[in-house]
Each structure stands twice: as C-alpha cells, then as structure tokens.
Amino acid sequence: MKTAERISSWIRERVEEAGAEGVVLGMSGGIDSSVAAVLAKKALGDGVLGVIMPCYSDPTDMEHARLVAAKFGIETEYVDLTPVFDCLLEALPPGDRMAEGNLKARLRMTVWYYFANSRNYLVVGAGNRSEIKVGYFTKYGDGGADILPLGSLLKKQVRELARELGVPDEIITKPPSAGLWEGQTDEAEMGITYDELDGILVAIESGDDDECDQEALARVRAMMAASQHKRDAIPICEL
Secondary structure: OHHHHHHHHHHHHHHHHHOOOEEEEEOOOOHHHHHHHHHHHHHHOOOEEEEEOOOOOOHHHHHHHHHHHHHHOOEEEEOOOHHHHHHHHHHOOOOOHHHHHHHHHHHHHHHHHHHHHHHOEEEEOOOOHHHHHHOOOOOOOOOOOOEOOOOOOOHHHHHHHHHHHOOOHHHHHOOOOOOOOOOOOHHHHHOOOHHHHHHHHHHHHHOOOOOOOHHHHHHHHHHHHHOHHHHOOOOOOOO
C-alpha cells in the first residue's frame, strides 16, 4: 500500500498548500474515478465530495458510483445534467458525436467547479498517465482539474491499486468508458487496448521500442503528437 499512502499524503499536502478545505471529484462508476475517490477519502476523511452526474448515462455506472460511495463512506451530490445538455443542444447548431460528447464532459467540469467554489475545495481529476500521454481526455472537460493524483500511474497500475484498495471487482473488470455516448469504450475509440498502450508507452519512455508492433507504435506516437496542445500551457503572445 506504499503507493496509496504516498498519493494520499500528496493529496493532503496539495490541499493544505492551497488553503483549501477539501476536494471534489466526479464519480462516474469507472475505475479511475473510484480509485481517486478512495485515495482522497484516505487523505482527507470527510473533506471529500463525489458528484454523480448522469447525462444519458448507463444506469449501471450510476449504481457503481453509489456502490463505491457507500462502501467507503464518501459524501455525494447527484446532479442530472440531461436537461441542461438537451437545452444547450437545442440552442446550438447541429454538431457531430464528438462535439456532443465533449460538451457532456465540459458540463461535468462546470459542476465540479461550482461545488469547489462553494466549499473552498480543490477539483481532483482522475486522469491516468496512459490517457494523459496520448491526450485521451477532453480539454477543459475531464482534463480541467486542480490536481491529478493518478497522473503518474499507467492504466495497469491503476487496476493494481484498485484491487489493493478494495474497489469492487465489477468496476475493475468492466470495459473502461468515458461515457460520452451510448456504447462508447475507451479502447474502441483509441483503436488500441490499454495493455498494448501501456507497453508501448513504457518502451517509448525507455528508448527501446524496436520490439513493438510498428503500426501500433506509429499510432501511439501520432496520438502523442496530435494531443501535445492539451498538455502544454496556453500559449501567450509575448510582446
């Protein structure tokens, strides 16, 4: 549990440095948000708020979010974003599936910061190293956060940590999904499994990628390059 203790201590330190009173995070029923929530609970006790925000979501995901909250004693707020999402779509010109999915993610971020501002909390993002490296997150959506406690962990390491923490197995084993549209899964959208992605990222970082599948390697490198703007600070025109 050394990793869990280290991350929990880090969360507590960031909150204290900011003069904040706790943290808020979205609880989607997925493995990343579940792990982040449990680590925050270990760090801060009652100073944690999990927000459950369905928006044409799979009911099972909401059940899993409530399951984690109940098991670990995490306070929750429930905000149904469906009517707000529908209202915005009515006001906007037609967009494609990606634009609509990212709109959901950015609505969630807005709600996190509403609660954060109201309570003097920091927003915890649940992004992991695998996703951050290839830009698999919505800019100013799930990527909009104050701290990223899982940002150094590969997806496989998040799974291992989830088991150590006692996250329910049905959450650990279900296909990861950002819930951007019905039937969406991370791996199908990226075109690569997390196990493959993790292996390639480790190979790239170690400078020893000769044994990687070259087509998959090229895909990951292209994803990394195309998403660099998501990881960079906002460019400023210096005069």
